[in-house]
Amino acid sequence: MKRRLFAVFSFVAVLFALGLGLGYSSASAKTQQTYTIGTDVTFPPFEFANDQNKYVGIDMDLMRAIAKDQGFKVNIKPLGFNAAVQATQSGQIDGVIAGMSITKERAATFDFSNPYFTSGVVMAVAKNSKITDLNALKGKRVAVKTGTSGADYANSIKNKYGFKVVTFDDSNNMYEDVTTGNSVACFEDSPVMRYAIQQGSKLKIVTKPAESGSYGFAVKKGQNKALLTAFNRGLANLKKNGQYDKITERYLGKDSTAKPADDRSFLGLLKQNKGALWDGFVETLWLTVVSIFFATLFGVIVGLMGVVPSKFINGASTTLIYIFRGLPLLVLALFIYTGIPSLTGQKIPAFVAGVITLMFNEGAYIAAFVKGGINAVDHGQMEAARSLGLPFGKSMRKVILPQGIKIMVPSFINQFIITLKDTSILSIIGLLELTQTGKIIIARNLEGFKVWTIVAVIYLVVITLLTWLSNWVQRRTKI
């Protein structure tokens, strides 16, 4: 059910949290115990960053309320689901609360609290749909999100009810597919679906939760008994005094009265998310600049390897270009981010993996036109330089490269623009750049069309500026 790791964000968050934690513990160590609790990066309505980039949601609010009730402090780390679970197992953090289903397998390595939430898969249809049960799905198309229990459930019953399953990568696209009528229904965990409806998705839930399961707070087996006891006690108190209902109602209630009505116009969305969008924008620029730097370095070296007088080195250059230009960027990114750590056992931060990916991919294209640019310089220029006694390297530097670079300038500019756009693909490894920021904002407010429009306009503005800058540079270099 939990899938994505937003590792870079987590990394920054961990640093931040550590910083905060250190500051805190020295200030108030004498009275209150501080526990470090891991959670997922985005799993609305249980945990997600709100428009002030503060982590909220049912899990978050519950945890904080219980801590307050029981007199301890929590330090929440949005590590991503898998990382949070592993960090708990290895004892780096005290516990994990992340919409985690209580299962027998997990109970072997974790001690779970009493269940704090009961979930189950429900079916939702468009508001004006006449479908009310599974039998009406025969021959129809149904939307699910990859890796969710809704998808598992739909696949397990599709033959019985005779419907076809289409899979989407994120919730917003899945809901859209139903509201536009491409699919007649979708399957998702009931709290996730109720949150979507509360956020304004034009859907209605028509079935009772199936395959229901319970969520629990988990600590490492045999450890942190006091924390677990406190959690259970606090949970019981909250249920008794009505705070529990208030929290769940805040995220699942039919009318979002608990919140002031959001302004969902373009300007409103821009205002609410300007912090996140700005951060995403800066990350995109930063990623672009660093990647262009290394890609240029890699590309120029490999390009030059393609023109030196050595068959072996020429072959190495051709091979490198062939491999890295031949691999789809997406595959390369996933291979470097997830494949290499599983080979070496060494985790790579997403930012580094992203830069390496772009360095190889964009670098291969740069190498190709560096090689081409040098080869485009009249062969006689090199012969004349060499016949004067100038060594190969010197001839290259003094005569060939100055002419080749002029030929390459337009290609370089083009490649820089492509690099900027290609950073968006790195959202796949969880880099919190502009596209990923858009995805996260949409995961929260489900305003896909408007948010993507905003993101698209930001890209266009940056690319326009970059193009102007490039044209200016190009004019300057044309002597």
Next chain:
Amino acid sequence: MSETKAKIKVDNLVKNYGDNAVLKGINLEVKNNEVVVIIGPSGSGKSTLLRTLNKLEEPTGGSIVVDGYDIAKPDTDINKVRENIGMVFQHFNLFNNLTVGENITLAPLELKKEAPKQATEHAHSLLQMVGLESKFDARVQSLSGGQQQRVAIARALAMKPDVMLFDEPTSALDPEMVGDVLAVMKDLAKQGMTMVVVTHEMGFAKEVADRVIFVDDGQILEEGTPDELFGHPKHPRLQDFLNKILNV
């Protein structure tokens, strides 16, 4: 160095491109201060022969000794040997990114570590010699073909070589430009420069060459003084060749 000592000595030089034999065992000696003109039909291998003399073409077999260095050997520092061999190309090959002056001073500054002032003065005097003194700061592209070729000769001379190789230096020029370039080459010959010239300018060959070599099909078919070759050609292919080019 004595007058008779060989400046260039080529023994059994073979050059193949894959299965295609371009040079089939060339033996050649060029003495100090000698002007040797190589003639022959196109595709005969005469340009390839010239280009192996400074290793722009890698020889397949045989030996090429220039100034006592066997440049066919892989461990010879070819860059060092090339400093003493000037080369002039059919298409001039002036460095397009540099001015006329920079073209001439580049190699002396980089390789001889000459002081900039000295290199510049030398360049000016070379430009004067080729009749282009006013063009020191000109861009290469602003020159005519004949002017470019004269700058190319000045560039080669800037390294103070003791051999000059000319690879069809006038073939790419408009007819009215040819005279200026040939005049510079004649001057050089008079000053005692050792020269190997591939050309179709038979007038130049007759007037300036100490020796003329006729190359066809990768072999030297005949060699001798200009009088011998042009006046009394023996080989039927040379007779045929001369007939063709002299009776246009």
